[in-house]
Amino acid sequence: MISIAGIELDVIERGRGTPILYLHGGAGIGPDAAFIDALAQERRVIAPSHPGFGKSSLPDWLDNVDDIAHVYLELMDRLKLTRIDLVGFSIGGWIAAEMATKVPERIDRLVLIGPVGVKTGTPDKLDIPDVFAMPREKLDQLRFHDPARYAPELATMPDDELHIVARNSETLALLTWEPYMHNPKLKHRLHRVNVPTLLLRGASDGIVSADYLARYAALIPGARIETIAQAGHLPQHEQPAATAATVLQFLQAEKEAATSGARR
Amino acid sequence: MKAWHFSENAYPYLPPADEYESIRVSLPSRLYDPKKGAALYDRYIDEWLIAEDEGVEIMLNEHHQTATCVDPAAPLVLAALARLTKKARLLILGNPVANRRQPVRVAEEMAMVDVLSKGRLECGFVRGVPYEVLPANSNPVRMNERQWEAMDLIVKAWTSHDGPVSHEGRFFHHRNINIWPRPYQQPHPPIWVSTTTPGGAGRVGARGYVQATFLTGFTGTPAIYESYRKGWRDAGRGTDVPVDRLAYAALVYVGESEAEARAGAEKLLWYMTANKVPLHFCYPPGYVPTPVHAQILRGAAIDQHAANKANATVDKAIEAGLMFAGTPDQVFLQIKRMYDHVGGFGHLLIMGQAGFLEHDETVRGIKAFAREVYPRLKEACPDTAISGLRRDAATARVVA
Numbered sequence: 001m002i003s004i005a006g007i008e009l010d011v012i013e014r015g016r017g018t019p020i021l022y023l024h025g026g027a028g029i030g031p032d033a034a035f036i037d038a039l040a041q042e043r044r045v046i047a048p049s050h051p052g053f054g055k056s057s058l059p060d061w062l063d064n065v066d067d068i069a070h071v072y073l074e075l076m077d078r079l080k081l082t083r084i085d086l087v088g089f090s091i092g093g094w095i096a097a098e099m100a101t102k103v104p105e106r107i108d109r110l111v112l113i114g115p116v117g118v119k120t121g122t123p124d125k126l127d128i129p130d131v132f133a134m135p136r137e138k139l140d141q142l143r144f145h146d147p148a149r150y151a152p153e154l155a156t157m158p159d160d161e162l163h164i165v166a167r168n169s170e171t172l173a174l175l176t177w178e179p180y181m182h183n184p185k186l187k188h189r190l191h192r193v194n195v196p197t198l199l200l201r202g203a204s205d206g207i208v209s210a211d212y213l214a215r216y217a218a219l220i221p222g223a224r225i226e227t228i229a230q231a232g233h234l235p236q237h238e239q240p241a242a243t244a245a246t247v248l249q250f251l252q253a254e255k256e257a258a259t260s261g262a263r264r
Numbered sequence: 265m266k267a268w269h270f271s272e273n274a275y276p277y278l279p280p281a282d283e284y285e286s287i288r289v290s291l292p293s294r295l296y297d298p299k300k301g302a303a304l305y306d307r308y309i310d311e312w313l314i315a316e317d318e319g320v321e322i323m324l325n326e327h328h329q330t331a332t333c334v335d336p337a338a339p340l341v342l343a344a345l346a347r348l349t350k351k352a353r354l355l356i357l358g359n360p361v362a363n364r365r366q367p368v369r370v371a372e373e374m375a376m377v378d379v380l381s382k383g384r385l386e387c388g389f390v391r392g393v394p395y396e397v398l399p400a401n402s403n404p405v406r407m408n409e410r411q412w413e414a415m416d417l418i419v420k421a422w423t424s425h426d427g428p429v430s431h432e433g434r435f436f437h438h439r440n441i442n443i444w445p446r447p448y449q450q451p452h453p454p455i456w457v458s459t460t461t462p463g464g465a466g467r468v469g470a471r472g473y474v475q476a477t478f479l480t481g482f483t484g485t486p487a488i489y490e491s492y493r494k495g496w497r498d499a500g501r502g503t504d505v506p507v508d509r510l511a512y513a514a515l516v517y518v519g520e521s522e523a524e525a526r527a528g529a530e531k532l533l534w535y536m537t538a539n540k541v542p543l544h545f546c547y548p549p550g551y552v553p554t555p556v557h558a559q560i561l562r563g564a565a566i567d568q569h570a571a572n573k574a575n576a577t578v579d580k581a582i583e584a585g586l587m588f589a590g591t592p593d594q595v596f597l598q599i600k601r602m603y604d605h606v607g608g609f610g611h612l613l614i615m616g617q618a619g620f621l622e623h624d625e626t627v628r629g630i631k632a633f634a635r636e637v638y639p640r641l642k643e644a645c646p647d648t649a650i651s652g653l654r655r656d657a658a659t660a661r662v663v664a
Contacts, residue, residue: 135543162558162562
């Protein structure tokens with residue numbers, strides 16, 4: 001546990017090398033274990049559980065994603081991470097995007113996997129389906145390419161794990177209820193992100209659409225898009241090896257480009 | 265004992281339940297015929313006026329996006345009743361203050377009704393049932409905290425009389441609070457809070473507000489009341505808790521004969537059977553404590569609609585203490601049995617209309633109660649009584 005601003009943060013550290021800060025999504029860090037291990041084959045990975053997720057505490061004052069972005073800037077200072085590669089999934093991608101608008105000079109490369117956080121469409125249509133107003137079976141269909149294999153088995157899950165699932169969804173509601181899944185200010189700040197950026201999504205993602213991702217990418221100068229086949233909203237869970245390979249390849253290629261002076 | 269006629273302003277003219285997903289939140293409003301709705305408002309208001317004529321007090325509530333209660337702005341109906349009635353106390357139970365963005369506006373609305381009615385307002389505050397968070401777009405997390413801050417802010421708005429005061433709290437911010445009119449009753453109208461769990465009741469007891477509980481029956485109610493009494497005593501309000509601090513809401517139908525009572529009671533069951541709501545509207549994340557939420561995710565919560573339907577017989581509802589129905593003698597004894605079981609309560613909130621219980625039937629039920637049960641209740645359950653369990657200590661401990 002690392003104490004930041006009175007919050008006890010549960011932080012995973014794996015591997016060696018240039019650091020990657022990985023930020024999990026609304027379902028917590030549980031589904032990301034294989035992906036984190038795959039990244040850690042080549043790099044040092046630091047992966048905190050967000051306040052109110054996993055075993056990290058949740059202070060009364062904290063109630064939005066931007067608050068968490070500030071907590072992680074302080075975490076970077078605490079861990080003496082002058083510069084990092086930043087990878088975030090879903091609301092972790094939103095947190096990463098917020099951080100990148102604040103300190104672009106401390107982020108070498110940015111990867112957003114199925115990110116939420118901006119409102120790009122019209123007022124009369126939700127950009128992101130209302131995950132708080134649908135049956136769980138429907139949610140699993142939207143989230144997974146292969147729900148039969150990857151949807152969590154809540155009925156048989158051990159009590160302590162199920163408690164974390166419940167708590168994660170409560171914190172997700174706290175953070176994303178209104179404005180729903182976005183910060184209206186973020187899209188007016190993303191032009192500050194002048195670092196190599198990759199946006200990824202699973203080809204079968206029913207939460208973050210291809211259109212949404214394209215409009216998100218258009219807000220970040222020079223951002224690229226890639227798709228992971230046979231994966232839904234959690235490509236790092238359904239295709240951990242392919243997703244890690246895509247991320248590592250992007251980070252490495254951009255690093256070499258920067259080193260050779262060919263950076264954009 | 266004070267009795268209150270409570271009607272939810274239901275709109276029962278719906279297609280068969282298997283043709284829609286939910287009676288709340290998502291039910292298309294094309295199913296609402298405004299002409300039929302207008303006639304229903306007239307009718308339900310008439311029934312409240314008849315209740316007043318019979319010496320019964322008046323209660324109304326508020327829900328949103330639902331056919332079960334077409335009263336999404338209860339203060340509007342309350343304002344109409346303030347002018348249409350002369351003597352009845354007017355209980356709104358209540359203002360869903362965890363879902364209202366401007367508590368000061370609620371303070372203004374309630375102060376206005378108190379003045380319009382010349383001091384007959386009884387002002388209830390509720391957190392709101394879980395299906396209210398989507399209609400209000402209200403975050404289901406930290407609702408209790410919002411409710412209590414809003415309530416305290418409203419009391420401050422009611423009781424500050426020397427120019428603007430300010431409030432910079434966790435959830436609400438006002439720099440210039442100076443409401444006109446101020447309440448008719450001083451220092452402010454009586455405050456009611458509804459709770460269906462012991463956890464909330466202790467806090468209500470500590471404040472000394474009136475605690476109301478709905479359909480919690482023989483099994484659920486004693487612990488709620490005991491928690492209230494403990495909160496009251498722990499806050500230094502004295503050992504004696506007056507019965508007028510506690511209220512119980514049940515379905516009530518009185519008939520001259522058992523057959524007549526049974527027919528009316530069967531129709532009242534609509535209140536329980538019609539509440540078809542899917543699980544994802546019933547348990548928004550954060551509404552219930554995390555351990556309860558976890559059990560719901562596991563599948564512990566069965567289909568509420570099916571459960572209600574299975575238990576929704578007149579006999580089962582009476583046995584559980586959710587319904588008091590029968591001849592005047594039977595109903596008096598049923599209510600007295602509940603009264604004794606829970607240690608006494610000073611207010612009976614009568615859910616006296618539901619679904620297809622027609623106007624004549626509703627009125628007959630109100631009159632039969634008012635004329636043949638109410639006088640006996642007032643005598644047997646005086647307002648000066650002290651609430652508390654008087655059985656042996658072992659039972660009291662179990663209940664507490």
